[in-house]
Amino acid sequence: MTRIVIVGGHGKIALKLATLLTTAGHEVTSLVRNPDHRDDVAATGAAPVVADVEKLSTSSIGDVIAGHDVVVWSAGAGGGSPERTYAVDRDAAIRSIDAAVASGVPRYVMVSYMGAGPDHGVPEDNSFFAYAESKAAADEHLRQSSLGWTILGPSSLTDDPGTGSIEVGDDLESGSVPRDDVAAVAAAVIEAPASVGRTIQFNSGPTPISDLFD
Numbered sequence: 001m002t003r004i005v006i007v008g009g010h011g012k013i014a015l016k017l018a019t020l021l022t023t024a025g026h027e028v029t030s031l032v033r034n035p036d037h038r039d040d041v042a043a044t045g046a047a048p049v050v051a052d053v054e055k056l057s058t059s060s061i062g063d064v065i066a067g068h069d070v071v072v073w074s075a076g077a078g079g080g081s082p083e084r085t086y087a088v089d090r091d092a093a094i095r096s097i098d099a100a101v102a103s104g105v106p107r108y109v110m111v112s113y114m115g116a117g118p119d120h121g122v123p124e125d126n127s128f129f130a131y132a133e134s135k136a137a138a139d140e141h142l143r144q145s146s147l148g149w150t151i152l153g154p155s156s157l158t159d160d161p162g163t164g165s166i167e168v169g170d171d172l173e174s175g176s177v178p179r180d181d182v183a184a185v186a187a188a189v190i191e192a193p194a195s196v197g198r199t200i201q202f203n204s205g206p207t208p209i210s211d212l213f214d
Contacts, residue, residue, distance in 0.1 A: 004190065005029045005068040005105075007053055007096055008075025009046065010037040012159070013111060016183035017072065018044035024187070031064065031075075053092040054084075062099035070107040070190055071100050073138075082130035090134035094141045107148045107196075109186055112139050114153040114174050114201045139199075150189045153201035154182045167205025168212065175203035184209045 004021055006014045009030025021028045022045030030046040031053065032038065041048035051064050053075060065071055073096060077088040093110075100108050112135050115121075120132040142149045155174040162180025185202065189195035192213035 001025055001027055002070060002190065003027045003029075003068045004070045004072060005031065005065045006046070006072045006074055007031050008073065009041050009048065010034065011074050011076070013157075013179050013183050013186070014072075014074040015040065015044055016180055017074070017186050018046040020183055020187040021190070022046055026190075029068065053096060054088050056092075056095070058095040058098045058102065061096050062103035065096070065099060065105055066103040068105050070109065071096060071105055072109045072111070072186060072190070074111045074186075076131075079127075079131070085130040086134055088134075089131055090137045093134075093138035097138070097142050097145050097147065100147055101145055105147075107190070108142060108145070108150075109189055110139060110142055110149065110151045111182070111186065112151050112153050112199075114155040114172070114203075116151075116153060143199075148196040150195045150197075151199040152182065152185060152189070153199060154185075155201075155203045157182065163204060164210070165204070165206055165208050166202040166212075167207060168200055168202045170199075170201060172201055172203055177202060177204045181209065185212075188212060 010032045018028050028046035030041045031051045033052045038048035077085040116135040118136050122129045122132040154177045156176040160178045162178045194213045
């Protein structure tokens with residue numbers, strides 16, 4: 001059994017991931033901002049904890065995540081204002097990385113997106129720019145940390161049923177992938193030492209997720 005804390009626990013991917021992990025016998029804590037979301041989280045088998053990481057300091061985040069084996073970052077501002085996007089997707093994410101280091105959580109899985117990075121190519125006048133900049137900064141901060149990190153770069157997300165299979169590569173053209181399969185990849189990398197130190201970009205494809213890290 002692994003103790004896993006999911007930041008952004010009421011998101012669509014996070015709820016699916018919590019269900020997969022608890023079904024596999026792991027102990028899962030899911031952090032939510034809104035107290036009204038606790039019942040949805042509890043239905044996955046995870047323990048809901050109300051903690052607004054946008055407002056918490058690094059040390060306060062550390063207090064919440066201490067004692068876990070893995071942090072999964074699946075939080076986001078959800079396309080709000082640029083100011084809030086930077087506050088959540090960049091600043092709070094960076095604080096959570098520093099908190100994991102300080103509190104001795106060894107493993108960190110970041111849900112990012114395909115093409116994230118300083119050369120993302122999104123124009124400054126595009127509404128996606130703040131998110132692209134935020135993920136570039138947070139992902140790079142994670143890579144430079146001492147944590148056992150994995151960054152997931154799924155392409156466009158859909159609510160189609162998962163297929164259980166994907167294609168992985170650094171030079172893929174962006175396609176789409178069901179949230180079910182993103183959750184399945186996140187669950188797989190948590191238990192795969194071979195995924196540490198890797199940025200995994202993926203679409204739907206022919207390779208069974210269960211075969212990726214054998």
